[in-house]
Amino acid sequence: MDDRYSRQILFNGIGSEGQQRLTAAQVLIVGCGALGSGHAESLARAGIGRLLIVDRDFVEPSNLQRQTMFTESDAEQHLPKAIAAANHLRQINSSIEIEPHILDVNYSSIEQLVEGCDVVLDGTDNFATRYLINDACVKHEIPWIYGAAVGSYGVTMTIRPHQTACLRCVFEQAPPAASAPTCDTAGVIMPIINVVSAVQVTEALKLITGHIEDLHGSLMQFDVWRNEWRRIGTGARRTDCPTCGLARYESLSGTAEGAAVLCGRDAIQISPSQPTRVNFSSLAERLRRAGEVKFNEYLLRFKTGNFELTVFQDARSIIRGTDEVAVARSLYARYIGN
Numbered sequence: 001m002d003d004r005y006s007r008q009i010l011f012n013g014i015g016s017e018g019q020q021r022l023t024a025a026q027v028l029i030v031g032c033g034a035l036g037s038g039h040a041e042s043l044a045r046a047g048i049g050r051l052l053i054v055d056r057d058f059v060e061p062s063n064l065q066r067q068t069m070f071t072e073s074d075a076e077q078h079l080p081k082a083i084a085a086a087n088h089l090r091q092i093n094s095s096i097e098i099e100p101h102i103l104d105v106n107y108s109s110i111e112q113l114v115e116g117c118d119v120v121l122d123g124t125d126n127f128a129t130r131y132l133i134n135d136a137c138v139k140h141e142i143p144w145i146y147g148a149a150v151g152s153y154g155v156t157m158t159i160r161p162h163q164t165a166c167l168r169c170v171f172e173q174a175p176p177a178a179s180a181p182t183c184d185t186a187g188v189i190m191p192i193i194n195v196v197s198a199v200q201v202t203e204a205l206k207l208i209t210g211h212i213e214d215l216h217g218s219l220m221q222f223d224v225w226r227n228e229w230r231r232i233g234t235g236a237r238r239t240d241c242p243t244c245g246l247a248r249y250e251s252l253s254g255t256a257e258g259a260a261v262l263c264g265r266d267a268i269q270i271s272p273s274q275p276t277r278v279n280f281s282s283l284a285e286r287l288r289r290a291g292e293v294k295f296n297e298y299l300l301r302f303k304t305g306n307f308e309l310t311v312f313q314d315a316r317s318i319i320r321g322t323d324e325v326a327v328a329r330s331l332y333a334r335y336i337g338n
Ligand SMILES: [Zn+2]
Pocket: 165, 166, 167, 168, 169, 170, 237, 238, 241, 242, 243, 244, 245
C-alpha cells in the first residue's frame, strides 16, 4: 500500500497521516457524468476508502467524448452510469469500497446519502439537485464542492457549512429554465471538465487531510478557450440566508415534482408517486405489441413512433422525444401506468 500511494505520501500536503485519513474517508459523488467521472477516477486512485456514486442515467455514445469513466461497450449495453463507473473503478483500485446507486437524487434520498460522508462532490448538471445537496450538507454539517461546466467555461466553489457562504448565500435562486446555455445547446469541450474536476478533487483532498487553510475560499471561474482565470470573493455567510442563516431547508421538505425536464435533451423524467419495483419481462411482454422493446438487468427501453421510453427498476422513466411534461406524463400513463 505504501508503494501504491508513495508519490502522494511524499507530497508535503498529504504525508502518511494524510494518506491514513484518505483511506478512512467516505466521499459521495452526486452525478457521474463528465465532472463525476473525473472525481471518481482521481479519488479512487488517491485511495479514498469508500466511494458512493449516484447517477440516474445510462451511458450513451455522445457521452464518450468527455465522460472518461465509460467505454463504447458500456454505451452499446446501455449500462447505467453508476454501474459502468463502479466496474471500471474496481479495476483501477480493488482495495477500496465502491458503492454505486442508480437513482434520481431527491428530497427523500439525499439525506441518507450524505450522512456519514466526509465530503460531497457535485457532478450534477442542474440547480434543483445542487440546492438539495446544499440543504442536506448544511443541515448535516458536511462540506461539499460545487462545480459546473459548459462550452469552455467552468466554475467551482467549496462550501463549509456555517463557516463559509453556502450556495444559497451566493445564488439565491436558480437561473430560470432555458435562460442559460447547456451542454446540449452550447456544447462542451473536455479540457474545461478536467480543470473544474481537478480543482474540486484537490479541495476534497485538502478537506479530508485537514488543510483548511489551503482551500481557495472563492468562486473560481475559468474559460480555457478565452484564457480567463478568475477568483471572485463570495463574501461572508449571509445571516438571512434561508439555508445556512435561518435553517429552512426548503428543498428537503418534500414537495415532490414527479416530473423533471432533463437539461436541454428533449427528454422528460417522470418519477412514480409511490416507490415500486418493475418486473421488466412482464412489462416487455405487454409493450411488444406497441413497439420495439429491449431490456437488461437494470433498465427497459421502448420505442414507439418518435418517442423512446427508458424505464428503470424503480419505475422512474426517461421519455425522449418531447420537452413537454404533459406529453411525457401521458406517454407514461399509457405505456407504464401507475
Ligand atoms: Zn447560506
